[in-house]
Amino acid sequence: MEIKIAKSAGFCWGVKRAVKMAVNSLNFEGKTYCLGELIHNRREIERLKALGMEFIDNVSSLKKGSRVIIRSHGVSPKVLSEIKETGAEVVDATCPFVKDVQQKAVKLEKEGYPVLILGNPRHPEIIGIAGHVKEPIIANSIEEVLSLPKMASLGVVCQTTLNINFFKEAVSILLDKVKELKVYNTICNATSVRQKEARELAGSVDLMLIVGGKNSSNTTKLYQISKRVNPNSYHIESKDEIEPEWFKGVEKVGITAGASTPQWVIDEVVDYIRTLEKGGVISGRGVCQTAGREL
Numbered sequence: 039m040e041i042k043i044a045k046s047a048g049f050c051w052g053v054k055r056a057v058k059m060a061v062n063s064l065n066f067e068g069k070t071y072c073l074g075e076l077i078h079n080r081r082e083i084e085r086l087k088a089l090g091m092e093f094i095d096n097v098s099s100l101k102k103g104s105r106v107i108i109r110s111h112g113v114s115p116k117v118l119s120e121i122k123e124t125g126a127e128v129v130d131a132t133c134p135f136v137k138d139v140q141q142k143a144v145k146l147e148k149e150g151y152p153v154l155i156l157g158n159p160r161h162p163e164i165i166g167i168a169g170h171v172k173e174p175i176i177a178n179s180i181e182e183v184l185s186l187p188k189m190a191s192l193g194v195v196c197q198t199t200l201n202i203n204f205f206k207e208a209v210s211i212l213l214d215k216v217k218e219l220k221v222y223n224t225i226c227n228a229t230s231v232r233q234k235e236a237r238e239l240a241g242s243v244d245l246m247l248i249v250g251g252k253n254s255s256n257t258t259k260l261y262q263i264s265k266r267v268n269p270n271s272y273h274i275e276s277k278d279e280i281e282p283e284w285f286k287g288v289e290k291v292g293i294t295a296g297a298s299t300p301q302w303v304i305d306e307v308v309d310y311i312r313t314l315e316k317g318g319v320i321s322g323r324g325v326c327q328t329a330g331r332e333l
C-alpha cells in the first residue's frame with residue numbers, strides 16, 4: 039500500500055515556532071503558563087501539560103517569578119500591559135505574520151483611516167488585532183459588509199486565515215461604498231497551500247485521512263475539501279479512530295493534517311497503518327512510501 043503525505047501536512051511555520059518557544063520556556067525554575075490554548079490540538083496540549091505547562095484564561099494567576107507564553111494568535115496591547123503589571127516574564131510567541139497585521143491596522147489608523155478588520159470577532163487573533171485600534175469595525179460575512187454605510191475613507195486588514203473568496207467579494211463591495219479605500223491583503227498562504235494540496239491529494243488516492251483536532255477549524259476545512267473530492271475521507275484525531283474496513287480495496291492512502299497537528303501524531307498514524315498491514319489486518323501491496331516529503 040502506498041502512503042502519500044501532503045508536503046505541508048501539520049504545523050505551519052508560526053505554530054511550529056510558538057510550540058518550540060513554549061517547550062524551551064519550560065526550562066525555567068518558576069511556573070510556566072500559557073495564556074489560552076497554545077494550539078487547537080487536545081493531544082499536544084495534554085503533552086505540554088504533562089511537561090509542566092499550565093494553561094490559563096486570564097492573567098490573575100500570574101505573578102513575579104512566573105513566566106507566560108503569548109501564543110501565535112497574539113494579544114491586544116491592553117492584555118500585554120496587564121501581563122507586564124503582574125511582573126511575570128513574557129515569552130511572546132505571536133506569529134510575525136499576525137504582528138504584521140496588528141502593525142498595519144495601527145498604521146492605517148495613524149493615517150486617518152477608519153479600520154475595518156475582516157474576520158471572526160470571537161477569534162483570539164481578531165480580538166488581539168482589534169485591541170490595537172481605537173474604534174475597530176469588524177465584519178465576518180458578506181451581509182455584514184453590505185450593511186456598512188457609505189464612507190469617505192476606509193482601511194482594511196483581515197484575519198490571516200480568511201477565505202480568499204470572501205476577501206475578494208468583500209473588497210469589491212467596498213469599492214462601491216468607499217471613496218478612498220486602502221486594503222492590505224493579510225491572508226497567510228499557509229492555509230491556502232494546505233487546502234490546495236488536500237484537494238489535489240484527495241483526487242489521486244483511494245482513501246484520505248485528515249489528521250487533527252475536531253476543534254481545529256483549519257483541519258475541519260481540510261476534511262470538507264477532501265470529502266468533496268473523495269467521499270472516502272475521514273477526519274481523525276488519532277490512530278485509535280482508524281477502522282480497518284476503510285482500507286478495503288485501497289491501494290493508495292493520502293494523509294494530510296491541520297496547521298495545529300504535531301508531527302508525532304501524523305507519525306503515529308503512519309506507523310499504525312504499517313502495523314495493520316504487516317499483521318495482515320488490512321491488505322496492501324508493496325512498500326509504504328511517502329510522497330512530497332520525508333517522514
Ligand code: SF4
Binds near residue numbers: 050053198226229
Ligand atoms: S497560519 Fe500563518 S499567520 Fe497563522 S500562525 Fe501559521 S504562519 Fe502564522
